[in-house]
Every structure is written in structure tokens, then in C-alpha cells.
Amino acid sequence: MTDRVPGNLGIENYKYGFKDPENYVFRAKKGLSKEIVEEISYMKGEPDWMREFRLRALEIFLRKPMPTWGADLSEINFDEIYYYIKPAEKQSKSWDDVPENIKRTFDRLGIPEAEQKFLGGVGAQYESEMVYHSLRKDLEKKGVIFLDTDTALRKHPELFRKYFGTVVPPGDNKFAALNSAVWSGGSFIYVPEGVHVDIPLQAYFRINAKNMGQFERTLIIANKGSYVHYMEGCTAPIYSTDSLHAAVVEIIVHEGARVRYSTVQNWSMNVYNLVTKRAVAYRDATMEWVDGNLGSKITMKYPAVFLMEPGARGEILSIAYAGKGQHQDAGAKVVHFAPYTTSTVISKSISQNGGRASYRGLLQVQKDAHHVKSSVRCDALLLDEQSRSDTYPYIDVKAKDVTIGHEATVSKIGEEQLFYLMSRGLDENEAMALIVRGFIEPIVKELPMEYAVEMNRLIELQMEGSVG
């Protein structure tokens, strides 16, 4: 029995590696200092409390050591990064106002205009500020707020202050502290009580400047009994020096509400993607993370759900693909604070061409959180013998009457499966792509159609020419 070496899956030939000429109104100096943070706050015309919040976070950032676990972050040089860039484009309200070169960028990303109109609102983050924002009128009438985070701070200061930083405090981890100090852009969503947003809200992020960290901050508040689905997609051009992306996403799901947050992350191969995503779910609320990690050099991302009151439910679905030179350290974190709460985690990973995919998860049941049910399932597919797959689940239980299960498997593509498909006339590439698609299908099917299509297209792209 010989091993088939599938060879190059082609992700190195990065599809979205184009770039527009840089054109900025303002660009802060490289590096990080108290002055830079104050300057960012000043440029944005922020209230005092936010400036103080930023400065406090900066202190925490400087004090906290780099994490010693997970992926290798030793090559990040915090002094070589621009922490704030204000692009030339002003906030636009209609599609016609969006500058040509940016439209071009979106076209090349494959989101046709018609499709965007179909979607509820498109917030496209170009660099650090939103350049395009629209929301269907009927949603606005219902009282749904969908703004970039900076504008939301100006327009809804009280609502903003009530929730901002409550789910992910600056002291949570080093990169959350960094984001808290220099955050810029991101989405702000507020859904009033009982409102059901039946079309997904979407924002596209792009990084477009050398050595530019992107530190967007997203805050989603779903009031009682409401529903919203937010989608975030990322693609970035290739640059020779490393880029840092350290976002924070905070979500508050009130009683009986449901929030779904979907991501397809496809950063270019030099991006460090270090993201803190966390949701709190109250009585009978449901939080769902759907997370796809395809690009980046290193990703460390563990979407979290804190289940605060009885009946709350958390669900995390994730896919990771690690190709040459990539380390996807992704996972999930669920903390059951209350009795009668439930959670499900499903993770699938694919490693190829020496890539390393790790699942790192924490499942914690706090004292007196009885009648908790939780199941975690991780499957990994290794496509060749140079690649690596790890599973690091941590399970801590401090309560009785709980039902906790964790399962993981690691396997390769079966010879028999390949043989069968090839005997039916598929070539080896197509057969492998089909099997890989089948492997991730349970998660892809949870994505809205356009995302599922894009996901499958990316996988196909990677499988192209994979047998050399």
C-alpha cells in the first residue's frame, strides 16, 4: 500500500493577493505609545471615558506577557506596526458614493452588487474606517441599529457605554488589551426587543496597507426575544512583511434572543490573526458561532459562549484548513455558569503540505451548575505525512448531575474511498476534493448560501493541481 501524496493544494497561489495604491488622509506613526493612543482618540473626537479606557488598556497590554502556549508569536514586532490609519474615503451612504477602486476590490472578491442589495446591509471595512454602509429602510424603521463602531459611539453614547468592554474586559488577554487601546472600526448592532432580522447582516473586511494592524471592535446586542445573523468575511492582499489582526467581538444575547455569528476568515499567508470573540447568553437565549479559518499565517481564535442563566444554549461550529507554513490554533470555549444550560461544539480540521491544525477548547461547568449537558466533537483530516494535527481539549467540571462528552478522531482519506470514486471516472484531484467537501459539509451547510458557495470555491481552488 503506497501513500498518495496529494502535493500542492494551491493555497499558496493566493487568489486575492492584489492591492490598491495606498491613499490616506492620516496615518499615525509606527509603534505604540501613550501619545499614539491619545492621538487616535483625539482624531476620532472621542469622549473622555473612552480615552481613559484606551489608556488603561494600553497599560495592561504593556504589562501582560506574551502567551507561552499555542502558536509561535515570537516574530511579531509591535514597534513595526501602524496602529491607526484614516483612509481618504468618507463614510458613504449609498453604493454610488463608494469610490471606484474600492468597488473594484469588492468585485474581485466576487460579491456582485445585486447580491449585496439582496443582503440586509453591507458594512465594508476598508482599512480602519467603514467606507460603505447601508441598511434596508424597513430594518431602520424597526429600530435596528447597524453602524460602524466609531459612529455608534458618537450617535448612541449611552447604549454604547452600557455594554462596551463588559464581555471582553481589557484585562482578559494581551491581544484584547491591545485592541482595547487602539481599536478602530468594526460593526455595532443593536436589535430591539422582539425584532427578528430575517436577512443576514454582513460586513467585509480588508487590510490594504503594509504593516497595518487591524483592530476592529464589534459589539452586538440582541434584546429580549430578538434574532439576528451577522456575517463577517475577511480577505487580504499579500505583503512581504507580517501583518497583525487583533479584533475583539462582544455579543450580548438577552433573554430568549438568538444570535448567529458566521465568519469565513481567508487572510493572506502573512497575517497573524489573534482574535477574542465572546458572547454572553442569558435565560433561554441561544448563541451560535460558525467559524471558518482558511487563511493567515497563524490564527489563534477561540469563540466563546458564557451561559449565564438557565435555559441558555451555546453552539460553536468551526472548520480550519492549515496549508504550508500555516498554524491554525482554533477552538472553542464554553463556560456553564447556570444550571440547565446546554452546549455543542463541532470542529473539523484539515492539514496539508506541512500545515498544523490544532483544536484547543475549554469546557467548564461552574459550581452548582447542575443538569448541564455538553458535547464536543472534533474530527481531523491529515492529507499527507508532513502535516500535523493536535487536539487540546480542557474539561473542568465542578458540579454534579452533568452530562459531558468529548470525542475526537484523526484520520486520512481512505484508499478505498479514493479508489471507489476513481473507478467511477473521477480523477484523483476531483475525488479528493469531493471527500474533503463531504468532510466539512456538516458545517458548510450552516452557512448562508453565498458563503457556502464561496467556501466550496475556496476548497476547490486549494484542491486544484493537488496531485503533481
Next chain:
Amino acid sequence: MRIAIDEQLSKQHILEISENRVEPSWLRQSRLAALEKFEQMEWPTGKEENWRHSSVRVFTNNLRFPVFSQNVRLLETLPELPLLQNEKLKAATEKSGRVYMNAEGQIFSALPENLQKKGVIITGMPVAVREFPAYVEEFFRKASPIQSESRFEALHRASWNTGFFIFIPESVALDEPIYLFSETSENEEEGFFPHNLIILEHNAAARIIEVYFSPNDHSAAFVNGFSEIHVGKSARLDLGTVVNWNDQVVHYHSSLLTLQRNAHVNWITALLGGKNVLFNLESRLTGPNSAVNMHGFYFGSGSEHFHLNTYQNHQTVQSKSDLLYKGVLKDQATSVYRGIIRVEQGAQRTDAYQANRNLLLSSEAHVHSIPVLEIEANDVRCTHGATIGQVDADQVFYLQSRGLPRIQAEKLIVDGFLNEIVKQLPDAGEEIQDLVHARINHKYFG
């Protein structure tokens, strides 16, 4: 002898032990090298992955050294162990090899003559060093660090004072199990540092059962043990370890099992008692077609704390490991299970399984489970699972409806849960299994 570590674990003390015992120079060198390592290393901080949820301080604060001046005393007869009041067990132990050792340096060993003639050696380590230095030296020279090597192993290698030495020559198969008994001292200041070496040559076969126990129900003790087990080509070993301390004993132990081509090992570990017990169990599968079952359980009650770190290291093609540890936790007991399946690059066609299943009997008990996979080969089958649950209320109800009191019903279900493991102990009769059940009974009914 309560000793401030840095003052007392000096070169001079090491030389003292070594000279008292007329140890060969290679052994003295091994001790001094370990001492040097000990001096360079720091105690774990507690933040290390394999110390998660356990306290290093409990070990360092309770640390007691072996009594350096003690001499090895060979006993003529086996002491009257309460354990051996069981006539059946006593008779069983007399059929095959047996060793008794304690923290005071006393050793008794016996082996039927027919086995002696075949070249089987079953004795205490200090005796083996004197009488079979060539064997011992070979394996000391080969010794390599374990995956979770820490300052405790260095401390052990520098100052171990007793242990078992078991040698089964090529193609010798033992019909009856070997019994090994280890006892701590009533003198709470005497540390117990057993160094055990078990060697099976090619094609040998043996069953070995070891029991660790306290002289009474209240004497505290500190134990820092190390077991090295070598299983040669096509050899078969059944090894059962029963840790049955009273609830005052602090025990740190590392065991390294090395399997060569075609070797098969059943390795059963039962942790039944102790204040704070941490076991590192490592299997190295170095030859094709080697296979190991690492099965075991821990049953904590009161405020006992059990910590298991396991490592299934697949170094070569086509080896198999199957791991299952079950846990039952009562009262305020806590446990940590952390296990790694490690498949090295090129170790194709590895088949590895890892499971940790826990029953929580009290809302004050805590359980931590960290089953880890690290896979660097693609043609493998690696699966793991962890579960945490409680006794099924329907089953308890059914038994109660049949007239059993609640606690009896619960215990019956727990017995059933653990019996899958207990019955695998390589017992001649079921005397050691009875011992295990007796301790579980005690945990329930005092």
C-alpha cells in the same frame, strides 16, 4: 528527618548513601549527575501543563528524604502483613516470586527454586546492584528522561533508596503471578524512594502485581517513586499496580514502559487511596506490532486528590495503544486526567485510542479531563473521548424498587462501572481484586 532541601541534599549526603551501600562507581556517578540536574532545575511552578489543577506545594511541603544512614536489611521471613492474613492470598504468593520492601530499608524476597534455575531474578534493587551489577548497569546507562521530566525525577535519581528488581530471561514464561508489596513507615520522617526495574527479555512472559499500602490508617508519608519497565521482542507482560495508601500519603511517581517489536503489555493501574497522588505513566512503542493496553481507575473520597498524566508515544510504524481510565469521585475529592497521544513523524499505521470516563457522586467533587492528541503522521487511526456524568437516576430507582437502600444501589452501579477494570488485574485468584473491593466498601460504609 525533616530536611531543608538545599542544605541537605548535598554531594556529601549522596556519597554517604552510596558508600554505606558499597555501590559501584557507575551508580555513584548516576546519583551525582542527577544531583547536578536537581541543583540546576527549579520546582515546577504549577503552571506547567502537566501540573494543571494540582498543587506543587503539597509535594514540596511534605517532602521527606530517605534516611541516608539506613542500611539495607534483608529479612529472613516475610513480616506479618495484615494483607496476608488472607490465607488464599498468602498461598498464592508462595507459588511464585514475591518481594516485600518498606521505607525503612527492609527487604524480603523469595523465589521458588525451579525459577531460580531458569535464571529468573526477583529481588530488591540494592541487592541486585550488588549481585547482578551488569544487568542493572546496562539499564541505568540506557535511562532517558520521561516526557514530563521534572525536578522530582532528578531528586529521585539522586537519592532513591530501595526498589524491586525483576528479570525474566529469554523465553521463560511464568505460570503464576509475581507479588510485590511496598509499605511506608510508621516513622513519618522517613521518605520512601523506590526505584523499580522490570525487565522481560525476548519472548518472556510474566504477570506482576504490586500493592502499595500504609502500615496503619493515620501515618503520613512521602513517596517519590520511579518504575522502569522494559519489554523485549515478542514478550508478554501483565502488570497491575494497586495504590492503596491511607489518606495521609503524598506520592509522586513516574513509570516508563518501553515496548519492542511484537511486545504486548496489559498495564492496569488502580489509585484507591492517598492524600495527593500524582502518576506519570508513559508508554513508548518502539517496535512494529507492539501493543499496550493502559487501563485503570481512580476512586477519590474525602479530600483525596489524584492526578494522572499519561503519554502514549508511538515512535514507529504499526503499533497500537488502547487507553481507558475511569474515575469515581465522592465527597470533596478531586481528580485530574491529562493524557497525550503522540504519533511521531513516520509512525504510519498507528492505531491509538484514549478514553477518560468519570462519575461524579457529589456536587463538591471536581474533575478535570484533558485528553490531548498530537499527530504527525497521516496514515493513522487516533480517537479519543472523555465523559463526565453521574450515576443514572433510573438505574438507582430500579434497584431501589427492588428493595436496595439508595446507597447500596449507587454502590452497585459504581462497582459495575469499575469492574471492567478491576477484573483485569493479573491476579492468581481474585484476592487482590477483593482487596480493591474492600477499600471501595470502606469508602462507602467506613
